[in-house]
Amino acid sequence: MDDAPLRLLLLFLFLFTLSPAAGDLAGDGAALMSFGAAVGRYVLHWNNSISPCLWSGVTCADNRVVTLRLPGSGLIGEIPAGTLGNLSNLQTLSLRFNALSGPLPSDLASCKQLRNLYLQENRFSGEIPVFLFSLSSLVRLNLANNNFSGVIPPAINNLTRLGTLYLENNNLSGEIPALDFPNLVQFNVSFNRLNGSVPLKLRSWPANSFMGMSLCGGPLGLCPGEISPAAAPTRTLPSGGGSKLSGGAIAGIVIGTIALFLILLVILLLLCRRKGKDGAAKSVEAKPPEVEVALTDVGTLDSVGTNRGAPATKVAASSPAASIGSKKQLVFCGNGPRVYDLEDLLRASAEVLGKGTFGTTYKAVLESGAMVAVKRLRDANTPEKEFREKIEAIGAMNHPNLVPLQAYYHSKDEKLLVYDYMPMGSLSSLLHGNRGSGRTPLNWEIRTSIALAAAHGIDYIHSTSRSASHGNIKSSNILLTTSSEARISDHGLAHLVGLSTTTNRVGGYRAPEVTDTRRVSQKADVYSFGVLLLELLTGKAPSQALLNDEGVDLPRWVQSVVHEEWTSEVFDMELLRYQGVEEEMVELLQLGVNCTAQHPDHRPTMSTVVAKIEEIHRSSIEVSKE
Template identity: 65%
Template sequence: MVSPVTSPMASPPFFSVLFLLLLLTSFFPGGAPDLAADGAALLALRAAVGRTVLPWNASESPCFWHGVTCKSSSRVIALRLPGVGLIGSIPAATVGNLSALRILSLRYNGLSGSLPPDISSLTELRNLYLHQNRFSGAIPSGLGSLGKLVRLDLAGNQFSGAIPPELTNLTRLRVLNLESNQLSGEIPSFDLPDLRQFNVSFNQVNGSIPPKLRTFPANSFLSTGLCGRPLQACPGEIAPSPAADGPTAQGPAGENPSREDGNGKKKLSGGAIAGIAIGSVVVVLILLVLLILLCRKNGKSKTSSLDAVEARGKQPEAAVAAAARDKGLGEGGSGMSATPPTAPSVASAGAKKLVFFGGSGATLFDLEDLLRASAEVLGKGTFGTAYKAVLEIGTTVAVKRLKDVTLTEREFREKVELIGAMNHPNIVPLRAYYFSKDEKLLVYDYMSLGSLSAVLHGNKGSGRTPLSWETRTGIALAAARGIEYIHSNGPSYSHGNIKSSNILLAKSYEARISDHGLALLAGPASSSTRVAGYRAPEVTDPRRVSQKADVYSFGVLLLELLTGKAPAQAYLNEEGIDLPRWVQSVVREEWTAEVFDPELLRYQNVEEDMVRLLQLAIDCTAHFPDKRLSMPEVVAQIEEVRSSALKALNQDQQSDSTGIVEEGDGHSSRRTGSITQS
């Protein structure tokens, strides 16, 4: 049977010759070689950094390639390849030759090395997204010549050296994100009239914050050596005083209570001196009263503290903290107590409080300890930014800084306590939270291996460790059990945002679900930004997701594990096709084996189990909710598939050890098992 998907090797000679002629004519004036030249540059880019992950057909127009957008089929104006597994350095004469390019998005890949110098030739570029890669070296000063640039995002790389002063020439720039690099030196004096977003946090920059940037919030300058508003004042600077901005104090008759003597020196009047004396006496009396009240309060506090120590078995606080430190980071990478979350306990830092969930009542750190911890940005998600925080006592936690929360403190506390009460081995436990008018923080155990998305798509190079069939089925089963537990709390309980970046991995690839319950806290702005590739077709309001919608999202997650492909990408010529439709289109043509991740094709004895799990994923992603399974049914089927697969793998290992193994032809069958359409 002939494959319905045309491969470059099987292209008709006519089209290959035609495309070659187009490439040759690109070197001669007078023709129309622009699109052909763009195609040649893109193919060179694929050869350098994406040979195995970009399914571009050289016999077709580049305008039909995944991630490529053209204007009137004449020039490439946008290249969007986020999170597709690109790896390596971008050579010259590739991206730099796309002279009509307006949008370049290569974020969340494994690109490294320096940016090619000819990127400065992209004079039509409006948006440049290169964040979350491994680019290094200096930021090219040539970027300052891109006068039409509106958004420049280089965050989460390894750029070093000074911020180029040439960037101050980008008068149309609205967004400049440089956080989480290794930049040093002082910030140039940016005076960009349209700049709305600026961030240099987690760099080695120092000196005074330029005056035009002092209107940005403090979180634009975290973990740097900078000073000046909105941070602490620089040496020699005088912090503005509210009193200094007010009107001059005057007496009852509108006269200044001080007067000048004959030498021009100010002297206080008699009335002013009397007022000061009376005021001093009143202040002293108030201080005495406060001191007495404080002494009484301290006496009560000491009694309460002793009672708390006695309730814990008469162990001193230092012994409790030392015992917790001796336990290390635990399975989840956290030194916090593994006691299931129960009633909250409060660790106070002045007027600010961290509210802990834990039966022991022991709090190993407070808010000030958390704010002093060394932090690393883990990623920006639907509900906010996640950080890895290493405390001075050695504990490592994950902190979620929430955004777009419009709840009152009472509403927030009630909903967070519902989240904190959830206790299951396959759910990342919520350990503490903090609420204020301007800041909402959630503290979780830190998962040392990161997210399933990063493990599955992050490194496609030679150093990659493939996820085995056993590991993938174990992750699927653990995630399913976690969702089943959430649903078991009642018909109104759902996760609402199931995706591979919310499946976190502890030691030995033990999967746990994160962000559970956060849909209850999010506002409409956060909800609208969720990844569309996982959303069930019936969901119109992302804040109201049913359990059947969770089943659909989990089905997409299963397909992601089986195919190795990101859900939101288009893998056919039709632009915008999602992962479930792509799988069904391939299965419909009876080319089932083409669906699976090539890393799984080496497991010859579990092909039937792979097909069974694929059928389960298709059933979960049925278009109509009533056609989908429940999560208990999904868990039961995965358990059966996993048990069968483990037996087959054990038999395979025993055959290898005895030398009795049947030789194959090295090719997987084009059709494996039978798949039905939902």
Template identity: 65%
Template sequence: MKPNRYMISFSLLLWATLLVSVDSDLASDREAMVALRAAVRGRLLLWNLSSSPCSWTGVNCSSNRVVELRLPGMGLSGQLPTGIGNLTQLQTLSLRFNALSGSIPPDFSKLTSLRNLYLQGNLFSGEIPAVLFSLQNLIRLNLASNNFSGPIPSSVNNLTRLGTLYLENNGLSGPIPDINLPSLVQFNVSFNQLNGSIPRLLSGKPQSAFLGNSLCGRPLVACNGTESSDSKLSGGAIAGIVIGCLLGVLLILIILICLCRRKSGKKMEETRERDVAPAKQAEIDIPGDKATGESDNRSSGLSGVVKKDAKSSGTKNLVFFGKASRVFDLEDLLRASAEVLGKGTFGTAYKATLDMGVVVAVKRLKDVTVPEKEFKEKMDVVGAMDHQNLVPLRAYYFSADEKLLVYDYMPMGSLSSLLHGNRGAGRTPLNWDTRSSIALGAARGIAYLHSKGPGVSHGNVKSSNILLTTTYEARVSDFGLAQLAGPTSTPNRVDGYRAPEVTDARKVSQKADVYSFGILLLELLTGKAPTHALLNEEGIDLPRWVQSIVREEWTAEVFDLELLRYQNVEEDMVQLLQLAINCTAQYPDKRPSMAEVTNQIEELCRSNAEKDTH
């Protein structure tokens, strides 16, 4: 029996030793992070020091050790303290878009498990420390948009697993070392003070990776005004180019001959059309023989089919609403020069500039099969909608073949184009005040529609249907058109806005509108379009992706990087994020009404305005 007692005692002692060791390791992690919090003076590092570090915001643990620390855009300032190297099991460190300065502590060398290091968008200075290039497990290293100077260390070749190296927008100087990293896919050293020739193994990277330096060689201009030998064309390539050119000329001649024959066959018809639509003037194209009703951007004009219908009926013309100015008629509209604004769910929209200088938006509806009486009744309802956050319907035209809607023209385009149209260097960031104001205006417009009765809904809420004035005020468009669409049993869900319970695109409830508006809020907050099918490697949709991050308490990770630069708005952003999550609940009865949504956004904007005045 004694040996058994000894074995039990030994086992208990072993377990106790292991538990003490584990607790000691976690205590070391806690100490490192407490020192970090004390050094960087972050606004949102409100960690409960009496609880486990694994429950703190931005911290993720595995086997009772800290393996991820994500604190992006937290307003951190100051210098990183010595001691952060005690997080020896850390695999991901994200401190991007803060105001951290100074140098990187030398005890980073102890972070041997580190795979992902994101320090972009800070104020770090001095030479890039060689200690970083001793971390041989690094896969992603992002030091962009700091104040690093000096050369790029040749010891970068120690990082044999490195797949991402971003060093752009610093003050690095000297030549680029001969980097030979087989796994390197993403690389950028643009806008530094580098000089010399681009190493051969990097010559396959895009030009954008090297701009803003004094570099030469592929993919930029050749060095010393000569062309590198590997860029010279072989005799076979030159022969291929010559043959290709000859074939191209032959093809053009054939096309010209065909066009001339076609032109001669339609000479009389074109002569008549030329009086109405000059060849150099792009006009709205609605040829009467097209069943699809889509524009092919030719310059034949709107007049053909509509004028024939008008003559046959004797009374066909534009039908105006309310006090809308009648400074033009159908004939004026047909002569208007136009450009395509876009093709949406219900048809193609044009910017039409009339001879007298008036500019309107014209939507040419497609797949509308309702009789004229029903069409008129629905348009009367839409035309009667009067709210400052709606795009007013000014007039319509109905014929058997064509249905046209005339709206006020919104010069700033749609929210979709503003958010996603240009993410390049020349983009003006869309700030928090503008985004929250757009959210409020859109909410008010939709809430007004819902106030007209329980059966009244928009039916197609999305960012491309939120248009903007020159002062970025939101105007909701395309309301009331869903009921005109042709019958469908399975509505298109590709756009990512459709509520899960909707089975008929013509029958969208008010709570389904709320779901779509929630997606719109997520789009404003994240900067991601819901049509983006692969937001990450798992390929989940926008609301599920947001909820998964919020569940892990990495809330700051979901926000658009353009928003993280603004001070004292994190709490408001989190509140709007929670509202968006409530709006996108799976079950309709769990979603708030648009009136409640509007009230919450109004309160949020009010509190934000009060902050600005203090």
């Protein structure tokens, strides 16, 4: 009988170690079984005879459950207390796209290590529980598409590490509190019942983060009584005698200003006379100068002596530029009509379109009204014979998804390439140039069409020879016609000019194995195209730093998102409005991930990529017809 208390104590300790509060894997398993019995009795086929770490949707670390992912698993009903709250080591909880309802269990506050909470697309109701704001490790919080009501509590600012906050499509009311999240990269409160003004620190977000409500301020326009910063009155000097200028002082300032203007005018006239004499002296030299085209940022394409940034002097018919030999003329590619010559090009008005990897590109308007794009190459020190051979090979390429090279010009100091002009600009400018309220979004059909056209163009380049590649695939080199048809530019120039090895992977597009930019393989092109696909789908620039304050490239960021089971949140918000193509979006995303595999042998060929995008594109068209 004396041993009875001891036996009872040992039995109590044994039972305690099996309880959910014990803080071991057995306790985690018991908590999960209770959760499954309450909301997933007929859909979760967990087997108590094996380790919980082997159950579907469960991930363990250090013999504890750290992740529970059950998206779209048919869960239904309320989550009881004493279940998930006992998973004290839980870091990621994904229960999105189910039919869970009722309030959130308060014991979730015990999951102090929780970093990612995805509860979107359920039927949760009640106010947003305040205990969530004690989870200081929380980085991503998605409560979208539920029935949460009440206000957004100001205590949400306690989540200082928060990078994602999605609250759209609920019944939240009141004003948006003065939210201040230094790490926020994803945010949306659209389609609630919020009112008032957008807080100052949220006014940099686009209007589609605040849609469907009576809000004002920032991207939604001025609130009643607000004054635009541009229209704010300028600060004036006080009227006190200490700061008021006398009439004599004002007169002195005016006289001094006029005198300075006259002095500058005289100096300018003297410089112009001197320059004119120098030019006349040079014109009588026996040796004619070699034509060097100097392109101004805004002006004309003209001949020797034009200073950059100064008004260009048009070439007269009797000038050396008009009588140069055949070696100094434009060389046309293909059998197209020769509707202009070098002199016409030099007289054309020009404006800068962009300064890219290989040089500056200009829009040139000829006197006939025709428009061409002129690229002035820099650092093109290739010998003339090799230069002409490579350029003529580029000019011989004929494919509807390549920007045609019309002509080229080569001299010792100037190399010009003349292309068809693409009026809609680049894919990069359309994706990233204007993300405000006045933006015209790129829909899913246009994006897949652009991806397919670009893939066809690259596949054609690869088909010309086993070693042929583009070498510099990026969104700024995908140009669009007026009908949004995509064409690839700058093909072949990487092999001609080369890039600096210090360039940061060409803005995030360069494959990791590329060290010599004049020797870019076809599989390296596939990697760059994969980055382009991810850019089309996410709407994010490839080199953008997004994840937990770390500078990561786009492929790594996408893979981390997919790994965390928040795949739907990787897509550009502009794409999420299109219903019925979610499967096709995920397939294209997976193709982009496959193309950006670290090892070249693990990447598909461009012909395989073309076939897959064609399949996705056809499927999307069929869905749109339903």
